[in-house]
Amino acid sequence: MTADNDNTIQSQGLYVWQADNLLAATTAIDGHWQLDSGQLKEGQAEISNGITSNRIATDTRTIKTGDIFLALTGDNFDGHDYINMAASQGAVAAIVSRPISTNIPQLVVKDTRLALGQLAAYRRQQHQDLTVIAITGSSGKTTCKEMLGSIFGRLAPTLITRGNLNNDLGVPMMLLELSDHHRYAILELGANHIGEIAYTTEIVRPDVACILNIGTAHLGEFGSREGICQTKAEIYHTLGDAQFAIVPDKDDFTNQLRRIAEKHTSHVIGFGNTDVSASHLDVEPERSEFKLHIGNQVHDISLPLAGEHNVNNALAAAACAHALNIDVNDIVIGLENARPAKGRLNSQLLGMHRLIDDTYNANPHSVRAAAKVLAAQTGTQVMVLGDIGELGDAAVSEHQSLGRTIATTGINVLLCVGEYAPYTVAGAQEISEISAHAFADKDSLLQYLQSYLQAQQAQPCTVLFKGSRSMQMETLIHALVEE
Numbered sequence: 001m002t003a004d005n006d007n008t009i010q011s012q013g014l015y016v017w018q019a020d021n022l023l024a025a026t027t028a029i030d031g032h033w034q035l036d037s038g039q040l041k042e043g044q045a046e047i048s049n050g051i052t053s054n055r056i057a058t059d060t061r062t063i064k065t066g067d068i069f070l071a072l073t074g075d076n077f078d079g080h081d082y083i084n085m086a087a088s089q090g091a092v093a094a095i096v097s098r099p100i101s102t103n104i105p106q107l108v109v110k111d112t113r114l115a116l117g118q119l120a121a122y123r124r125q126q127h128q129d130l131t132v133i134a135i136t137g138s139s140g141k142t143t144c145k146e147m148l149g150s151i152f153g154r155l156a157p158t159l160i161t162r163g164n165l166n167n168d169l170g171v172p173m174m175l176l177e178l179s180d181h182h183r184y185a186i187l188e189l190g191a192n193h194i195g196e197i198a199y200t201t202e203i204v205r206p207d208v209a210c211i212l213n214i215g216t217a218h219l220g221e222f223g224s225r226e227g228i229c230q231t232k233a234e235i236y237h238t239l240g241d242a243q244f245a246i247v248p249d250k251d252d253f254t255n256q257l258r259r260i261a262e263k264h265t266s267h268v269i270g271f272g273n274t275d276v277s278a279s280h281l282d283v284e285p286e287r288s289e290f291k292l293h294i295g296n297q298v299h300d301i302s303l304p305l306a307g308e309h310n311v312n313n314a315l316a317a318a319a320c321a322h323a324l325n326i327d328v329n330d331i332v333i334g335l336e337n338a339r340p341a342k343g344r345l346n347s348q349l350l351g352m353h354r355l356i357d358d359t360y361n362a363n364p365h366s367v368r369a370a371a372k373v374l375a376a377q378t379g380t381q382v383m384v385l386g387d388i389g390e391l392g393d394a395a396v397s398e399h400q401s402l403g404r405t406i407a408t409t410g411i412n413v414l415l416c417v418g419e420y421a422p423y424t425v426a427g428a429q430e431i432s433e434i435s436a437h438a439f440a441d442k443d444s445l446l447q448y449l450q451s452y453l454q455a456q457q458a459q460p461c462t463v464l465f466k467g468s469r470s471m472q473m474e475t476l477i478h479a480l481v482e483e
Helices: 007-011 019-025 045-050 079-088 112-126 141-153 170-175 196-204 225-236 254-264 308-323 328-336 364-375 392-408 421-431 442-455 474-482
Strands: 032-034 068-070 093-096 106-108 131-136 158-160 184-188 208-211 244-248 268-272 276-283 288-294 297-303 346-350 353-357 380-386 413-417 435-439 461-466
Touching: 019 032, 019 112, 068 079, 068 112, 079 093, 093 112, 112 170, 112 196, 131 141, 131 196, 131 225, 131 308, 141 158, 141 184, 141 308, 141 328, 170 184, 170 196, 196 225, 208 225, 208 308, 225 254, 244 254, 244 308, 254 268, 268 308, 276 308, 288 308, 288 328, 297 308, 297 328, 308 328, 308 364, 346 474, 353 474, 364 380, 364 392, 364 461, 380 392, 380 442, 392 413, 392 421, 413 421, 413 442, 421 435, 435 442, 442 461, 442 474, 461 474
Parallel strands: 068 093, 093 106, 131 184, 131 208, 158 184, 208 244, 244 268, 268 276, 353 461, 380 413, 380 461, 413 435
Antiparallel strands: 032 106, 276 288, 288 297, 346 353
16 A cells, blocks of 8 residues: 555655554454553554554664564564664554553564564565566575576566575565565575475465475475475465466476476476476586577577586576566576676686685585586686585485585595584595595684695696585685685
8 A cells, every 4th residue: 555645655666554554464463553552542543644654674773764663583582672772763663462661653463473474475465566486496596596687687677585585584574675666576485494485485476486406405304305395395385377387307306396286287387308498508617508498499598607507597597487478588688697696606716726605505405516516617626515504314424425426526625624524525535536634623624725725836726615504614715815
């Protein structure tokens, strides 16, 4: 509901929250207004006159005058403790699960976390002209998202998931950034637990739902790859025959995913082998060239990202765009102008050596892909690998298996750090004579790597850094560059 009397906000295309639509959005969780006097208001007129806002914020560090503050609670924090701070910074109202003493109106709901989702779902429903593409998968989500952003962003105003806002809090936060000008939204849906994608999919109601792959990320939570498959497939559950499901052709779970998708929609598009595919691949150290096949059309693509896995990400993006009848020429231009996100195979020189930053995050699937990229590089190939988290009881066996796979790529050196480093090294040494070393901490690894690179002055090295977010492997790159 856009305020007719606020031309400035209208001209910016920003959605205006007022007492009545905030109440309508939270009816399912018993939303009701309360003033500082503690008296419930039957009529909304008094409150309505005092509330006009185009932004809902959850962090007092970013509160601006005119915002509405939503008080989230977690294991180690309670946003209700900061409501008066938010008010002092200009918040015009608060959304709470229990009223507190404050001088701004409070919308009281059963659960503020659920309120965030309800508000985002309501905002999505108000935007009838919006087309939503939702993507999930064990790896490649961020890169595919950037490719889709490159395709759609030049065609019309497009909202794109920022950073890693892909969970049950991040997804609704992104949707609340919609303006009335947006025509497309590219939303990344992640999952740390069963049911999370079902929840966020209900909120975003995608027109195109895409699964990139089924790997072993968060294996400890889901128990098996079959569990991961079922969880990722939740992204198809809101589809009907007016929407599209995008399915990976070359995945171990292709048949299961296709069967699930076909229960919901007759519009199922495969990428990899069937509807959208690639031929004549030429994977260079820093780019990939191939022929893109969409239906009966064939186009040459020069993708500015390395790795066969990124060709697959490009096919997924092309399939999503093709589902929406985007002209193939626009798809080609978008893919050729795509750029990697920070920490996604970003490259820089250190003297004669090349450092590849792939530290954004890691799971076994993406580590294997990174090793293949490294194996295609020139000079001595060095992989610096930190522990992979969230593997549960499979952590030891998964790290051993990773070591074996990395060794088969033929890279020269493997340097591992963390609790499971010895298992990765042991797995690698089962396969080949690769120079593999385990380190207890990053400082000792850094010291070894600095000496190694200094001793390699006659032979340039390519060093790829990878590891789970918790390992913060990018600090090694920073230390090398500063040195």
